[in-house]
Amino acid sequence: MFKKAFTVLAGTMVAAAVCAAGASQLRSDHPDSYTVRRGDTLWGISAKFLAKPWLWPEIWQANPQVRNPHLIYPGDILNLSFINGGPALRLEPSVHSDDAVPAIPLDAVKTxxxxxxxxxxxxxxxxxxxxxxxxxxxxxxxxxxxxxxxxxxxxxxxxxxxxxxxxxxxxxxxxxxxxxxxxxxxxxxxxxxxxxxxxxxxxxxxxxxxxxxxxxxxxxxxxxxxxxxxxxxxxxxxxxxxxxxxxxxxxVDDNPYDPSFFPHAPKSLPKDGRVIAFTGAMDAVGPHQVVALSVGSADGVDNGTTFAIWQPGERIHDDVAGSSWRRGVGPHVTLPDEYIGHVMVFRTFDHVSYGLVMDGLRPVKKGDKLQLPE
Incomplete structure (x- = not known):
């Protein structure tokens, strides 16, 4: 069921995103063409063309020129061109023997x-x-x-x-x-x-x-x-x-989850949102691993909400302004928060959500903060 919904999402997202994106939305190192491969995801493909992959829905909805978006399958070729000064993506379909490209790695979130x-x-x-x-x-x-x-x-x-x-x-x-x-x-x-x-x-x-x-x-x-x-x-x-x-x-819950979602920034930032738990590791996780977040539907979070993850700055002793022998009582300073990566919510409850880490510069840890994506 959810594979079908992601399939419909697939063709819409990339075609619409790049067609409607201004030049400033495109990555400076974007390819002129890309051949879709088995194992690709919509986030990954859009990130090759767009600087901000989570803006797909806003770009798609603002693009009335896309009347019949195509599904994207392994073997299809995406060609980037410019029409009237704006970018446009054309699809060269192939003979399809595989399922359409999903929005995110489904195997990572099925459980x-x-x-x-x-x-x-x-x-x-x-x-x-x-x-x-x-x-x-x-x-x-x-x-x-x-x-x-x-x-x-x-x-x-x-x-x-x-x-x-x-x-x-x-x-x-x-x-x-x-x-x-x-x-x-x-x-x-x-x-x-x-x-x-x-x-x-x-x-x-x-x-x-x-x-x-x-x-x-x-x-x-x-x-x-x-x-x-x-x-x-x-x-x-x-x-x-x-x-x-x-x-x-x-x-028995015959419909335990909403299988369709569109990546988007939150309408407002919930107070003190954090990463609170994860699976498959003791201390930290990375891209394509699931985390639990301290925000949910009661905070206005829904499927597809995308956050930036920031690691809180460590509070350290200022060894220059004070003696290193008196760290317990000497002057301290809190270092700036550090950007970690992005997480996309794929299932929500009242006060907790499950999210998939989409990308990152360093490992995600418990207690990391949720911020608006840049």
Missing amino acids: FLKDLRVMDSSVVSKAPYVVGLEEDQLDGSSGQNIYVRGLDTQPGQRWAIVRPEHVFRGYDDGNGGTTLYGDDLYANVAVVKSPWEEDFNNGSGQYRRGKDMGLEVKVIGTAETLRTGDPTTLLVLEATSEIHKGDRLMP
């Missing part, structure tokens, strides 16, 4: 589009839960029965089995700002005191709770109601992970 949700913690804590498994096993899998308490259901009804992944919280950093963290939860929620008791540190060596921004849950399977009661018996239809006691059940 986050389909399997993950960020919800209010109180809603998840009150959801029906797995209390036992067939033959008193420790783990459940496809084809086995599970027993669930608190479920209002009918025979034949299907449910999603979910598991808490992260809780997102905000903490005052003591300097008038807010430092945000994504904190891991215990994997087995049945063995802790509360439904999702956290094991986290706020960065200052003191354990305390911060502002609850949402709980990330992962869909790990689906089940169908066999017999109602307390507990209710369900048959596990499929499972991507072993099912444990304490896993929650939620309604």
Whole structure:
């Protein structure tokens, strides 16, 4: 479904962007022609021609001359020319044997589009839960029965089995700002005191709770109601992970995400937006990796919103103005923030969003700031 939407987006974006762009929008080193290759994305192709790839939609909508934009496929040739002093891009189509070029690398975001949700913690804590498994096993899998308490259901009804992944919280950093963290939860929620008791540190060596921004849950399977009661018996239809006691059940979401989006700058900059978590790394990530952001739909952020990422300047001791032996009490200075790269939002929740790092000069770290793209 979302591949089709990205396909429609593909032909529109590049053709419209370059046709409507003024000379100042073009890169100084832009090619005169480009042959589309397998593995290309619309962001990457547009970045070869345009200095600001995230301005595609604004340029496209302001261009009434593009009446029938083409889909772009591997093997197609894009030729740049100038008509009446303005740039125009002409497409030489090829014989198509591959899918059209997507807007972004889909493989990098499929899991986050389909399997993950960020919800209010109180809603998840009150959801029906797995209390036992067939033959008193420790783990459940496809084809086995599970027993669930608190479920209002009918025979034949299907449910999603979910598991808490992260809780997102905000903490005052003591300097008038807010430092945000994504904190891991215990994997087995049945063995802790509360439904999702956290094991986290706020960065200052003191354990305390911060502002609850949402709980990330992962869909790990689906089940169908066999017999109602307390507990209710369900048959596990499929499972991507072993099912444990304490896993929650939620309604199956047939349309869990909006598959289409257009890269654009935010209408206004949300207050103190930060990178709060990422996957696949411990300390930092780079282009084409997913990050969690501390802004969401409640802040006016929608799919395609593009931010510039800036790393906060480090506060250091001024060894020239003061003795290096007295760094604890001597004069200090805060270095300027440093530009890192761009991130594009592809899925939003109330107070948290998932974004894909599109480009960068250096690694993205937790706590990096979100700014308007230049």
